[in-house]
Amino acid sequence: MGSQEVLGQAARLASSGLLLQVLFRLITFVLNAFILRFLSKEIVGVVNVRLTLLYSTTLFLAREAFRRACLSGGTQRDWSQTLNLLWLTVPLGVFWSLFLGWIWLQLLEVPDPNVVPHYATGVVLFGLSAVVELLGEPFWVLAQAHMFVKLKVIAESLSVILKSVLTAFLVLWLPHWGLYIFSLAQLFYTTVLVLCYVIYFTRLLGSPESTKLQTLPVSRITDLLPNITRNGAFINWKEAKLTWSFFKQSFLKQILTEGERYVMTFLNVLNFGDQGKVKFCSVLIKGVYDIVNNLGSLVARLIFQPIEESFYIFFAKVLERGKDATLQKQEDVAVAAAVLESLLKLALLAGLTITVFGFAYSQLALDIYGGAMLSSGSGPVLLRSYCLYVLLLAINGVTECFTFAAMSKEEVDRYNFVMLALSSSFLVLSYLLTRWCGSVGFILANCFNMGIRITQSLCFIHRYYRRSPHRPLASLRLSPVLLGTFALSGGVTAVSEVFLCCEQGWPARLAHIAVGAFCLGATLGTAFLTETKLIHFLRTQLGVPRRTDKMT
Known part of the structure; x- marks a missing residue:
């Protein structure tokens, strides 16, 4: 498969992921607005901070x-x-689920059962749902490696929609179930x-x-199950060492990704009600701060998470x-440099637009979403701070997807010390x-985190291309x-804003909105006229002819 064909498939996978993210955030936005009318902020806080953290940590690790x-891996593996x-992810997931579940039940503060009932059951079911999701990991990786776009769209869309319907039904008819509602819905989603x-x-x-699919490495469903290979080796030890x-690195990255949740959970800087309120505020703006903190990061997650996942594969x-870049096929190196240059430019422009x-x-x-309760006090300062964080988050996603795809095992190990x-x-x-400064401190710490990570990735990219004629960092x-x-x-x-709002x-x-629309139009028009290389990239990739087979 040529690099141009891989690029086309990655672009389609990214665009499909973008549409999925828009759908998911819209559903989450509406669902949370509905839930908050029936359940207490303490229950929302426990689910969106404590239980979601257990689930995401288990899966990530x-x-x-x-x-x-x-x-x-290469095509010849x-x-x-x-x-x-x-398949080793399953026993590993069982271990992390049990270990973290024990911490969540024995070492962390247990919510008042009169306010948040069924907490222990919630911990067990959220841990179990993570293990259930890991049962599909070999199928997911095989589908991603061969870029089965429609499968990803249908599976994730159907799961989220059915989970949302079940959650809304249980909240409406059985609100006294408390955490049972979210636990059962989460387990249903992963199943x-x-x-x-x-x-x-x-x-x-x-x-x-x-x-007809000669590139597919399996011919029967049983081939996807664990089995002894012809040469007698159960796993590829080179892949195992890289893993x-x-x-x-993942262990450290999880701390950086979910650090504010860990601080909330383990250090009790906010009570459960405050955590629920943070989530409530985030839902409006983001649907944005993915549960506790990602207040303002909606666009970055909508656009750049699918791009990072898809173009890492590319x-x-x-x-x-x-x-080294000079020792590889130069056509592929040139295509990779051009793609990286365009992605960095896209991230920079999108991030600057959000910040400005x-x-x-x-x-x-x-104010439009929540009235004076949200628009007064620290709310606007929090969201403005997140606008800067979004810029850094967008650039970091692109730089790291290239860096982690190109690093050798030794370079990954050295990077782990920095992490x-x-x-x-x-x-x-x-x-x-x-x-010192309340919840804004989480955002400032995240900005520091992203700034250091971006610097590390930019240094790697510079070294990678320094002996080649390509300069993808010029796009910044x-x-x-x-x-x-x-x-x-x-x-x-x-x-x-000073004279017209709010x-x-x-x-x-x-x-005020009209002024912003005019300025946004002028900015986008200027970008269209000055960034011709990026516009050409977007046009050509969005217009790539689609394959006719049913898998994509």
Whole structure:
């Protein structure tokens, strides 16, 4: 498969992921607005901080390293060994589920059963749902490696929609069930998700259609189960060692990714009601701060999480891990550089747009959704701070997806030492800044975290391409005209906010919105005229002819 074809498939996978994220956030947005009318903020806080953290931590520690290692293999590898390695995520998930469940039940503060009933059951079922989801990991990786776009769209959409329907039904008819509602819905979601992948491959393999798919490494559903390979090796030890390197990195990355939740959970800087309120505020804006903190990060997660996941696969397929750019196929190196350059430019422009316009419209967004309760006090400051964080989050997602796809095992191990120091400093900084300036401290600590990670990735990319003619980091420089347009738009919208928002009534608010729309149009128009290379990339990739087979 040529690099251009892989690029086309990665673009389609990213666009499908973007549509899925929009659907999921919209559903979550509406569902949370509905739930908050029936359940207490304490229950919402426990679910969205404590139980979701248990679930996400178990999954991340059990599978993240395996995904990165197994998706970066070459076309000549033995897929039987890769699938055997992936099945190890299940016992690992059982271990983490039991260990973390014990911590959640025995070492952490247990909520008042009169306020948050059935907490122990919630811990058990959220841990079990993580293990159930890991049963589908070999199917998921095989589908991602071969970019089965429709399968991903159908499985995840169906799972989320059915989970939301079940949650809404139980909240409406059985609100006294408390955490039972969310626990059963979560277990139902993971079961449906895994069944979608299992049923798809069961129907596909052995059918006349599968004989036409010569790239598919399995021919029967039993080939996806653990088995001894022809050479007698159960797993590929090179992949296993790379997995171990990524596992050490994943452990540290999880601290950086969910650090604020750990601070909330283990250090009790906020009570359960406050955690629920943080989530309540985040739902409006984001649907944005993924449960506790990602207040303002909706657009970055909607756009850049699918891009990071899809183009990690692209870079891993096109580039040979651990090899210098001058020692690889130059056509592939050039395509990878061009893609990285375009993705960095896209991340920078999207992040700057959110930062510039988010500053002047944070208070209005909060006021429209939640009224004075959200738009007064620290709410606007919190969201404005997140606008800067979104810029860093977007750039970091792109740089790390390239870095982790191109690093050798030794480089990953060296990077882990940096992550260890960064994780320790991040947790300390989060605690100190939160004590000093409240919840804004979480955002400031996250900005510090992202800034260091971006610097590390940029240094790696510079070293990787320094002996080649390609300079993808040049995309981080914008034209003076575009920078001036951003600065002018920021100034105009800031003045507009002072005079038109938010106490002057709706006519003034609409005028403020009109000013922002005009400035946004001018900014996007300037970007369209000045960033011709990026526009060409988006046009060509969105217009890539689609394959006709049913899998994509």
